[in-house]
Amino acid sequence: MKKWRPAIALVTCLILPVTATAQSSTEDEYTGRFGKCMDASGGVTVEILNCIADEFATQDARLNGAYSDARRDLSEERQQVLLNAQRHWITYRDANCDFYATIGGTLAQIASNDCLLRETAMRAAELENMVGW
Structure with missing residues (x-):
């Protein structure tokens, strides 16, 4: 088990009980760099936040690419529905x-x-699975 996982798990279990399953389903989506x-953060808040920010940038770019790919083969009507969604x-x-x-x-x-990172990675995976629908 990675050293950082217990720290995130502690936050999840103590503060965010509804995210425990969501976290385990997205950990595989994160880069090895994260x-x-x-692991190197030493549990220092600013270092953890820097790690999350760097990974968020990667996952946000992944999300934007997946969104573009998902739209590519859709009719104009379905593109509009996806945009609205x-x-x-x-x-x-x-807001969440x-x-x-x-x-x-x-x-x-x-x-x-962590919520922003997790939700973005999950949405990127969801959109990646939509490609070709």
């Missing part, structure tokens, strides 16, 4: 993850940013 970064998903993701920021303390920053 795991190494988290994506806009609603972004609104939901941001902002809620975690209200927990308070430094763990709130980690929880909120």
Whole structure:
């Protein structure tokens, strides 16, 4: 087991019980670079946040690529439906993850940013699975 997983698991179990299953389903979506970064963070909040931010940038680019690929073969009508769904998903993701920021303390920053990362990776995987529908 990676050294950083217990730290994230602790946050998940103590602060975000609803995310325990979501985290385990997205860990495989993250880059190896993220795991190494988290291992090297030493549990220091700013280092953890930097790791999450770097991985978020990667997953956000993956999401944008998957979205473009998913739209490619759709009719104009279905492209519009997907665009609408994506806009609603972004609104939901941001509002949901902002809620975690209200927990308070430094763990709130980690929880909120981890939420953004996790949700983005999950949506990227979902869109990747849509390609060719």
